[in-house]
Amino acid sequence: MVQPEIIRKGSKVFLADTINEPVTVLDNVNGEISLKLNRVVKTHPEELYPVPLTADNIVRCGFFKTDAFVFEHPVEKIELEIDHTGLTHMYVHNHKTTVDIKSLHELQHAFWFYTSKELSYK
Numbered sequence: 001m002v003q004p005e006i007i008r009k010g011s012k013v014f015l016a017d018t019i020n021e022p023v024t025v026l027d028n029v030n031g032e033i034s035l036k037l038n039r040v041v042k043t044h045p046e047e048l049y050p051v052p053l054t055a056d057n058i059v060r061c062g063f064f065k066t067d068a069f070v071f072e073h074p075v076e077k078i079e080l081e082i083d084h085t086g087l088t089h090m091y092v093h094n095h096k097t098t099v100d101i102k103s104l105h106e107l108q109h110a111f112w113f114y115t116s117k118e119l120s121y122k
Contacts, residue, residue, distance in 0.1 A: 002105060004031050004045040008112075011105040012121055014049040015041070022051045022104065022121070050103030053088050057104050061111075062120050076115050080107075 002013055012022035015035060026034040033048065035041045051057065055065070058080055063071035071080040077093035090099045090107065092114045099110050104121070111119040 001046050002048045002050050002103075004028065004033075006109045007033060007045065007048070007105060008109065010118055011108055012051055013105055014051055015043065016047045016049070025105075050105060052086075053082075053101060053103055053107055055082070057121075058088075058107075060122050061104075061107065062122075076111070076117070078111070078114070 007013065007025055007028045009025060009027055011025040013025060015023050015037075018037070024036045026036050026040060028034075031044060033043050033045065035043060055069075055071075058071045059065065063073050063078075063080060066072050069082040072078070079091045079093070081089045081091070083089065086102075088101050088107070090101055090110055091097075092099070095114055097114075101107050101110055108119045108121075111117070
């Protein structure tokens with residue numbers, strides 16, 4: 001299950017039935033979440049699962065790999081480092097802060113929080 005308070009428009013999550021490719025959240029109103037599939041589907045956080053933050057998913061978000069476990073965003077001064085446990089540490093240079101993240105929607109939320117910009121996912 002995902003934390004409903006950080007699910008926002010544009011978040012990428014897995015729906016219980018669609019674990020091959022993340023789905024996009026269209027809206028989150030009072031815990032009722034609209035998703036974009038072949039059609040608009042309404043669901044609740046209990047049916048959503050986090051997308052793991054893998055090296056491939058990080059690259060799909062526009063980061064480039066600078067070392068075996070380090071990624072940088074080409075525009076924003078943000079660096080991601082995956083540690084030996086799989087936890088990703090997000091260092092935001094402009095704010096001199098580090099945030100630990102585990103999933104794609106957490107990365108999207110933190111990126112938006114610190115940059116006021118949406119994080120692309122291709």
